[in-house]
């Protein structure tokens with residue numbers, strides 16, 4: 397099944413920022429044929445990691461491709477690996493009209509995307525995401541980055557791909573923890589759907605209630621529809637605000653907590669999705685305490701989080717350290733401490749008046 401989505405990230409002043417997201421099964425095998433419609437590149441540099449290469453190198457059919465297989469993991473999302481990618485582009489004499497392809501999870505997508513943004517001031521770029529997180533989130537919207545030793549994603553750019561090719565067949569090899577990590581961001585879209593202001597009403601919350609079994613079983617029809625909905629919601633937000641000057645911040649529901657949790661635990665205890673799930677639970681608690689939402693919606697949201705079993709245990713951590721960590725991060729980024737908080741069914745608002753006491757109360761979740 398191949399489904400061409402009419403999801404186009406259309407940033408009015410920049411024609412090139414309009415692109416398709418193709419979602420379907422067995423797309424890797426057809427990649428060569430599909431990609432030709434989106435780039436005039438003569439040469440391709442496929443950037444991937446060892447795990448993805450081992451599983452799918454033989455499936456991805458792209459002619460004239462040079463392969464660069466990197467170590468897997470967030471710890472390699474740094475300037476040294478970026479250099480390795482750029483060196484490969486130079487070595488293979490890629491030209492500006494040639495194409496870098498990111499084939500893997502969000503780490504590969506972010507790094508290869510940043511390499512594409514900077515190589516010759518921007519060569520063609522295509523995303524072939526292979527994790528659920530990458531298919532519903534990181535491959536869409538054009539944020540590309542590497543980490544700095546003093547902060548995650550500190551060095552980056554906004555750079556849109558020519559095409560996103562999401563082959564859902566690849567999700568079969570994700571372990572349950574990785575699958576759930578993607579599902580955390582999926583549930584996030586259900587909690588922000590109304591505020592995304594999308595042209596269609598997807599009722600993602602109900603969809604998730606109805607199709608849990610099929611989602612965990614990776615039923616192709618259901619999963620492709622799910623990814624379609626998430627990408628459409630994200631595209632709608634990005635359309636309104638490509639560079640996060642306003643509404644795009646709502647995609648960070650749970651993330652102010654999550655970033656502090658990840659940083660306090662040295663990125664070794666929780667996956668990003670797990671930290672976001674914890675953060676969303678905390679955001680709901682904060683909203684309830686501030687009277688932004690009714691008890692009924694609070695319970696519905698928690699029920700959904702429980703049904704998907706995505707919120708890890710947060711016992712034993714020093715909650716007192718979370719607020720200072722957030723403040724530090726705020727200072728480092730020279731920004732405001734902003735919380736995206738639910739304020740109604742499927743809707744959120746951004747608050748920047750949160751006190752330390754409110755944070756302390758809301759992080760007490762289990």
Ligand SMILES: NC(=O)c1ccc[n+]([C@@H]2O[C@H](COP(=O)([O-])OP(=O)(O)OC[C@H]3O[C@@H](n4cnc5c(N)ncnc54)[C@H](O)[C@@H]3O)[C@@H](O)[C@H]2O)c1
Nearest residue numbers: 447448468501502503504526527529530534539566569570
């Ligand atoms: N740019 C954005 O807007 C954005 C949004 C969210 C997250 N991110 C970034 O995404 C990254 C996380 O992405 P991720 O969760 O995909 O992590 P990841 O890229 O590290 O992938 C997770 C693991 O799964 C392996 N893998 C990839 N595809 C697989 C498959 N089909 N089957 C089995 N294993 C597979 C990878 O080798 C890796 O070991 C973070 O660096 C985060 O900052 C970016």
Ligand SMILES: [Zn+2]
Nearest residue numbers: 581651668672
């Ligand atoms: Zn996230």
